[in-house]
Amino acid sequence: xxxxxxxxxxxEALDLLLAKMEQHGTLTAADEAAxxxxxxxxxxxxxxxxxxxxxxxxxxAVFVIAGMLARYHTLPSGDRQYLSLHIKGxxxxxQSLLLTIMDHSLCALDQAEIAVLPHNQLIDLxxxxxxxxxxxxxxxxxxxxxxxxxxxxxxxRSHVVRxxxxxxxxxxxxxxxxLATDGSCSLPLNQSELGQxxxxxxxxxNRTMQKLRKERxxxxxxxxxxxxxxxxxxxxxxxxxxxxxxxxxxxxxxxRFRTERR
Amino acid sequence: xxxxxxxxxxxEALDLLLAKMEQHGTLTAADEAAxxxxxxxxxxxxxxxxxxxxxxxxxxAVFVIAGMLARYHTLPSGDRQYLSLHIKGxxxxxQSLLLTIMDHSLCALDQAEIAVLPHNQLIDLxxxxxxxxxxxxxxxxxxxxxxxxxxxxxxxRSHVVRxxxxxxxxxxxxxxxxLATDGSCSLPLNQSELGQxxxxxxxxxNRTMQKLRKERxxxxxxxxxxxxxxxxxxxxxxxxxxxxxxxxxxxxxxxRFRTERR
DNA sequence: CGCAGTATTGAAATTTCTCAAGCCGAGTGG
DNA sequence: CCACTCGGCTTGAGAAATTTCAATACTGCG
Numbered sequence: 001x002x003x004x005x006x007x008x009x010x011x012e013a014l015d016l017l018l019a020k021m022e023q024h025g026t027l028t029a030a031d032e033a034a035x036x037x038x039x040x041x042x043x044x045x046x047x048x049x050x051x052x053x054x055x056x057x058x059x060x061a062v063f064v065i066a067g068m069l070a071r072y073h074t075l076p077s078g079d080r081q082y083l084s085l086h087i088k089g090x091x092x093x094x095q096s097l098l099l100t101i102m103d104h105s106l107c108a109l110d111q112a113e114i115a116v117l118p119h120n121q122l123i124d125l126x127x128x129x130x131x132x133x134x135x136x137x138x139x140x141x142x143x144x145x146x147x148x149x150x151x152x153x154x155x156x157r158s159h160v161v162r163x164x165x166x167x168x169x170x171x172x173x174x175x176x177x178x179l180a181t182d183g184s185c186s187l188p189l190n191q192s193e194l195g196q197x198x199x200x201x202x203x204x205x206n207r208t209m210q211k212l213r214k215e216r217x218x219x220x221x222x223x224x225x226x227x228x229x230x231x232x233x234x235x236x237x238x239x240x241x242x243x244x245x246x247x248x249x250x251x252x253x254x255x256r257f258r259t260e261r262r
Numbered sequence: 263x264x265x266x267x268x269x270x271x272x273x274e275a276l277d278l279l280l281a282k283m284e285q286h287g288t289l290t291a292a293d294e295a296a297x298x299x300x301x302x303x304x305x306x307x308x309x310x311x312x313x314x315x316x317x318x319x320x321x322x323a324v325f326v327i328a329g330m331l332a333r334y335h336t337l338p339s340g341d342r343q344y345l346s347l348h349i350k351g352x353x354x355x356x357q358s359l360l361l362t363i364m365d366h367s368l369c370a371l372d373q374a375e376i377a378v379l380p381h382n383q384l385i386d387l388x389x390x391x392x393x394x395x396x397x398x399x400x401x402x403x404x405x406x407x408x409x410x411x412x413x414x415x416x417x418x419r420s421h422v423v424r425x426x427x428x429x430x431x432x433x434x435x436x437x438x439x440x441l442a443t444d445g446s447c448s449l450p451l452n453q454s455e456l457g458q459x460x461x462x463x464x465x466x467x468n469r470t471m472q473k474l475r476k477e478r479x480x481x482x483x484x485x486x487x488x489x490x491x492x493x494x495x496x497x498x499x500x501x502x503x504x505x506x507x508x509x510x511x512x513x514x515x516x517x518r519f520r521t522e523r524r
Numbered sequence: 525c526g527c528a529g530t531a532t533t534g535a536a537a538t539t540t541c542t543c544a545a546g547c548c549g550a551g552t553g554g
Numbered sequence: 555c556c557a558c559t560c561g562g563c564t565t566g567a568g569a570a571a572t573t574t575c576a577a578t579a580c581t582g583c584g
Contacts, residue, residue: 024360073414076500081414095407098286098400103407103505126396130389137399138360144402145357145365147409152335152343154417155461159540190562199417201541206564222549222562238338243365421572452530463573468532484530484581 009088010042010115013065016089016177020142021135023247031131038125040115045069045108047188052093053105060116061097064090067112068188072196073104082197084146085109085170085187089177094140097122110188110223138245145243154199157238159208162198164237167218171227172241187225194220212236271350272304272377275327278351278439282404283397285509293393300387302377307331307370309450314355315367322378323359326352329374330450334458335366344459346408347371347432347449351439356402359384372450372485400507407505416461419500421470424460426499429480433489434503445492450485474498 018032040063045051052058054074062069064086071083071092083104086092092106097119126133146169153165174185191209192202200208213219217233219226227233280294302325307313314320316336324331326348333345333354345366348354354368359381388395408431415427429449436447453471454464462470475481479495481488489495 071410073410073418075414075418079418081418083410083413095403098396099403099407099507100509101504101507103507104410127392130392130395133392133395133399134360134388137395137402140399140406141357141361141402144406144409145361147406147413148333148335148345148366151345151409151412151416152337154413156335156337156341156343156458192562196418202562203542203564204540207540210564242363245361245363245365247362453532454530464531465533465574466572469572472532 009065009113013063013088013115017063017091020089020139021132023245024131024135024138026131027135028131031129031135034125034129035132038117038121040117043114043116045112045114047108047110049108051106051108051114052096052102054102056102057100058093058096058102059119061091061119061122062093062106063115063117064088064092065113065115068109068186069106069112069114070109071104071106080196081199082193083150084143085197087174087177087179091136091139094122094136095143097136109193110186142245145245149243159200159204160211161237162200163194163205163208164212164217164233165239166194166198167212167220167225167227168234168237168239169244171218171225171230171233172239172244174225176244176246183228183230184224184226186223187220188223189220271327271375275325275350275377279325279353282351282401283394285507286393286397286400288393289397290393293391293397296387296391297394300379300383302379305376305378307374307376309370309372311370313368313370313376314358314364316364318364319362320355320358320364321381323353323381323384324355324368325377325379326350326354327375327377330371330448331368331374331376332371332459333366333368342458343461344455345412346405347459349436349439349441353398353401356384356398357405359398371455372448404507407507411505421462421466422473423499424462425456425467425470426474426479426495427501428456428460429474429482429487429489430496430499430501431506433480433487433492433495434501434506436487438506438508445490446486446488448485449482449487451482456482 014036018027018035021027021035042065045067051062051069066088069086069090069092071086073081073083075081084092093102096102122136126136149169153162157165170187171180171185174180179185189197191205195202195205198205209220215232215236217227217229217236219228233239276298280289280297283289283297304327307329313324313331328350331348331352331354333348335343335345337343346354358364384398388398411431415424419427432449433442433447436442441447451459453467457464457467460467471482477494477498479489479491479498481490495501
C-alpha cells in the first residue's frame with residue numbers, strides 16, 4: 001500500500017484533471033461522473049524508478065497523484081534526453097492507448113504516487129462517451145504543443161533565455177495546479193538533469209543559473225524552484241503561455257479553488 | 263483553379279492517408295468510404311505562403327496533396343524555428359480541431375496543393391464513426407512522437423549525427439509515401455532553413471553537409487535529397503524508425519503499391 | 525550578360541564544453 | 555559532537571566547437 005497517497009490526494013489530482021478536460025468545453029456532469037468512476041490501482045514510485053520503459057507495450061496508462069514524473073529518450077550511448085515533466089493531475093502516457101510500443105520511457109524524479117488505468121477501460125470510456133474521448137485527445141494535443149515549444153527552446157534560444165523559459169513553463173503549470181506556494185514550486189532536478197532536458201552541459205546550466213540568480217529572477221536549490229520576480233522572468237524568457245492552451249481560465253481557477261479549500 | 267493538382271493526385275494522397283489511418287487497425291470499409299466522401303475544397307500555395315498563421319483560429323484543417331509544408335514558430339525577434347515537415351497524404355494541423363488558437367504557423371516550402379476540410383465535417387465524422395476518430399487521434403500522436411524525436415535530435419546529438427538523422431527521417435517518410443525515386447526525394451529547404459530546423463547556423467549546416475558528402479552518405483542539392491548509402495546513413499544517424507509507429511508495414515506497402523500502379 | 529539567391533571559404537571572435545579541483549551541506553557513525 | 559563521506563554545486567582554465575563576419579564562387583533565369 002502506498003504510504004503518501006491518500007484518498008484526498010487522489011481526489012485533488014482528479015479535480016485537476018477534470019479542470020483540464022473541461023477546457024474542451026463539452027463535458028457533461030455524466031461524463032465527469034464516468035471519469036471519476038474509473039477503477040484505478042495505485043502505485044508508488046521511488047525516485048528514478050521507471051513507470052514504463054522504452055520498447056515496452058503497456059496495457060495501462062499512468063495518472064499522476066503526487067510527485068513529479070519525466071519522459072525521456074535513451075540514446076544508444078546511454079545518454080538521456082528529458083522530454084517533458086509531469087505533475088499532479090497529468091496523464092503522461094495517454095499516447096500509449098493508440099501507439100502500442102513505447103518510443104520513450106517514463107520515470108519518477110522524486111518519490112511519486114501514481115494511479116494506473118487499464119487501457120481497455122479508457123478506450124471503452126471514449127467509445128461510450130465521445131465527449132470524454134475528445135477531452136483526452138485534447139490533452140495529448142496540448143502535450144504536443146509543449147513538445148513543439150521544447151524544440152524551439154532547445155533550438156532557437158540562448159542559454160539564459162532557454163533556462164528562463166523552462167522555469168516559466170514549470171512554474172506556470174505548477175501554479176495552475178495549485179502547487180506553487182509563495183513564489184516557489186517543487187522541481188526535483190539537479191543541474192545535470194536540467195542539462196539533459198535543455199541540451200546543455202551541467203557546467204553551462206550552473207553558470208546560466210547564476211545569471212538568473214544575479215538578476216534576481218529565479219533560483220533553483222535542492223529541488224525547489226523559487227521565482228522571485230515572475231514578471232521579470234517572463235519578460236526575460238519571452239514567455240507566452242498561449243501554447244499551453246488554457247482557454248478558459250475561470251474553469252481551471254474555480255476547480256483549483258475548490259481543491260485548495262479542501 | 264490549381265494547376266498542378268489533378269483528381270488522381272488527390273486520390274493518391276487520400277490512399278496514403280488511408281494507409282496511415284489503417285495503422286489503427288479497426289477501420290471498416292464504411293469508415294474508409296466516409297473519409298473518401300469528405301467534401302474538401304482545393305487550394306494552391308505559392309512557395310513561402312502560409313496556409314495558417316500563428317494566432318489564428320482556423321475552422322478548417324489542411325490535407326497535403328502535393329508539395330511540402332512546414333510548421334514553424336515565429337519568435338519575437340522574427341526568427342523562425344521549423345518544427346516539422348509534411349508531405350503528400352499528411353494532415354499537418356489536425357490539432358486545430360481541438361486547440362482553437364494556432365500556437366505555430368504552417369507554410370508551403372515549395373509550390374504546394376492542399377485540400378481544406380471544414381472542422382465541423384471532421385468532428386461530425388469522428389462522432390459518427392469512432393474508429394475514424396481514433397485513427398485521426400493516432401495521427402496526431404505520431405506527430406507528437408516526431409516532435410519528441412526532434413527535441414532529442416536538437417538537444418542531444420552532434421551536428422553530423424543530427425543532420426544525418428534528419429535526412430533519415432525525411433527520406434524514410436518519403437519512401438513510405440512512395441515519393442522517393444532512385445535514392446532521392448524532394449526536400450525543398452536551403453541551408454539556412456535547414457539550420458532553422460536543426461538549431462544550427464547555416465555555416466555549420468554547410469560544413470556538416472560536406473562531411474556527409476565526403477563519406478558518400480547523403481547530399482542535398484537544389485531542393486533534392488540524394489541518399490547514396492542508406493544503410494550507412496542510418497548507421498551514422500543511429501536512426502531507429504520505431505518512433506514513426508508504422509506497425510503494419512504490409513498495409514502501408516499494399517496501399518503504396520496500389521498508388522504506384524495507378 | 526548580369527542579377528539574385530544560394531553555397532562556399534577563411535579567419536577571427538565567441539561560446540560552450542571538458543577536465544580537474546575545491547567547496548558545501550546533509551546525513552552517518554564513532 | 556565532530557570527523558567523514560557522498561552527492562551535488564561551483565570555479566578556473568585550456569581545448570574544442572560554433573558562430574559571426576566578410577569575401578568569393580556558383581547557378582538558374584530573365
